Amino acid sequence: MATLKDLSKHLDLSVTQVSRALNDHADVSEDTKKRVTKAARELGYTANISARKLKSGRSGIVAMVVAAEEEREMPDVLLAGVIGLSAELSKRGMQFVLHVTTDGDDPVATHRKLCGSGLIDGFLIVNPAPNDARIGLLRSLGVPFAVHGRDADQPDYPYFDVDNHALGFKLTEHLLSLGHRRIALIDGPAHAVFAIRRAAGFQAAYAVAGVEPAQGRVLNVEMTAQKGEEAVATLFEVGGDRPTALIAGNTMIATGIYTALAKRGLSIPDDVSVVAHDDGLPRVPIQDFRPSLTATTSPLADAWGPIADALATRLTPPDRECRQVIVTPELSVRASSATC
């Protein structure tokens, strides 16, 4: 592989000047910049990232640590994240290290080790828990990171999040306005912040409508069709107090709900109204639902670009900008929700 020294010999310039030319510094003439970049292309020069990192501290590599069990919990979402983030980072000339921890070993320890290994510029975190330990560690170590979601209301780090409170509120408010009172929210695991916020929005909608909130129920499950089906089973086996409307945390759960209700001979929306949040997962497109599904929409795919940007700007001195984005999804009313 060609090195700076090779280039400098070939061009009869100092190594210094070649380096500065390639990094587009001010005090090198336009002419030499052209010559240098041309020669670099011809000789197939690529900067040695190890050497760069060693000297300057920048490698352009960011990492994400995911637990294998977490992968199993929400495979589609994580897959979308891995692909989306990796692609967006590649576009920005950065590289993406995915580190899967096997069952049993601690993600926080893994972060600590990776920090010490001296080749990673920053981290990406998805699906934070309340008061997330990984975030705590990275903050205390002063290592840059960006988060999909957030573990507090006013975080001091860059993130991209959906307004999950508003999302829960809108879906619930819609159903309440149609006259529903016994509504069940079937959403992701209770240890996920997004589910907690959505549940809060759900409660808030009851409060604003002046309806006794005890009539609402929240079920926390893994976000798969299978679990959605089981949740419906739980809700409808238990005698008289059946819900008249269901809210699904994503379209996979909604799929499960649709099949479970069909199995029971209950029709949508005549017997039960169903609404959902749509992440835009390619595997379960919302157009495929019959009857068409009333839903809030905010594609996961929209998140990866901003998150990559947030981390990239965070990494570039001297400003170390802290970019924070919250998007509020719109509600689209379709055929799956009707008056009670």
Added chain:
Amino acid sequence: MATLKDLSKHLDLSVTQVSRALNDHADVSEDTKKRVTKAARELGYTANISARKLKSGRSGIVAMVVAAEEEREMPDVLLAGVIGLSAELSKRGMQFVLHVTTDGDDPVATHRKLCGSGLIDGFLIVNPAPNDARIGLLRSLGVPFAVHGRDADQPDYPYFDVDNHALGFKLTEHLLSLGHRRIALIDGPAHAVFAIRRAAGFQAAYAVAGVEPAQGRVLNVEMTAQKGEEAVATLFEVGGDRPTALIAGNTMIATGIYTALAKRGLSIPDDVSVVAHDDGLPRVPIQDFRPSLTATTSPLADAWGPIADALATRLTPPDRECRQVIVTPELSVRASSATC
């Protein structure tokens, strides 16, 4: 972060000796080795990988490049691969870099660039094409790599592969022995070596049985339930020459076949026999099929360990062993296949 120099000061030893102690060299006393490792643990020392790579050429990082469109084609398989490989490499103290190329840019160029970036020890390649260009590049560059599958009969590189010819042969032979003559193989994309080999095994079974091979059909599709369903539609719409038996390339395709036949009111195995190859994908467990599915089985999960080993041994001088493994799956006859 603590460095070797910090340790050497703290222990009143030379940097050299600390390094040699940590790397378990022969000419350092057992006593100092103990002292050094203890101090390293206490001070939280982690070797700086950039520096190590720069000097010694070893970083412990291996990369895999996947194209985004390929991800879309076989999401479950690729996800399983990413998780499995990452986990297995982590176990061996190595790290796994996943690089997703966005639509349009060339995977081969990406490999070349990564080779030049000076931080990757070797590559993993999955799902090779016949005469794979990535393999050609890495070979010519002398960069170590290991392959899941193989692009030739007797490759000169480390790999782990299923005997896809035998697999296609066994499934077809089974159906032929039950009296079936019009058999359709619905398998992965025509540009994948595994599908080509299976098709060859399919043809070979016809030849050995002395049956006119023109009665068999091979369909190449993306390996999803959706595409499996569509394939059945193609096969059964076209008038009189319907197949009496179907072979599915994996359990996702088999799922599609089951639903498509059910929709048409065709029963398994009375009207149509169905057999499949089972990759052990967690999403579509073979136990869930009704009637139970006759299949060859070889879990993808069994591949990642051997592949990680193959690459790891390949990377360790001086021997640079070339480990090559082929497994032959067994056929389990169940309820989905019967006499014609």
Added chain:
DNA sequence: TCACCAATCCGAAACGTTTCGGGAAATCTT
């Protein structure tokens, strides 16, 4: 007593890059 050997240790150089502190020549000010 002396050379010799094994067992431990160490200094210094090197990997390829960035960056600090200057320096020479050309151009501009007065």
Added chain:
DNA sequence: AAGATTTCCCGAAACGTTTCGGATTGGTGA
């Protein structure tokens, strides 16, 4: 025409590790 400024350039040091070639012991056999 002398100083000030701009423009372009360079040498050398440093990042943290590994490794080469030797150096220092204490002990052994002649």
